[in-house]
Amino acid sequence: MVNSGSAAAYYVERVRVPFSYWAIGLFFGLTFVSAVSFMLGDAVFYFSILAVIALVAWTLLAWGSLAIVVDSVGIRVGRSRLEWAYVGQVSALDRGQRGRVLARDDVHLALRPYASGVVVIGVSDDADPHLCWMVSTRDPDRLVAAVERNRPSGAVPRVEETALDSGE
Secondary structure, X not given: OOOHHHOOEEEEEEEOOOHHHHHHHHHHHHXXXXXXXXXXXXXXXXXXXXXXXXXXXXXXXXXXXXXXEEEOOEEEEOOEEEEHHHEEEEEEOOHHHHHHHHOOOOEEEEOOOOOOEEEEEEEXXXXXXXXXXXXXXXXXXXXXXXXXXXXXXXXXXXXXXXXXXXXX
């Protein structure tokens, strides 16, 4: 296991939940709790309000903690790491390409509906069950450029047709 704390980071992005998700989550959670627990007494009402705020906050903080890091070891998305030796071709996707990639069942997904950009990172390890990683990002061109700019010279992606391109 590689200690990611010692690697120099070339690109770091945290894909956080937007404010609107907080507003919607708290509005519906608090509306439901106040409607259900209001008649049960003040203690239940206040406890329920605090519990819903804590639950909504915990859920949105956990969901919005997707970190994308390009460093000297490779690419890390959330808890998953792909070392440079196994990083294939990297490209930003448009809507049509997204649908084609999502139709496959061998893709590692790190998608968030509130981030419009999507990057696909090819996996060039035959032992890996995933053909590629599909990652949400707020700036796909910058992520692709960071990967291409910082890829070690010995870790060149394969140029032959991938399984994704062949339709396998």
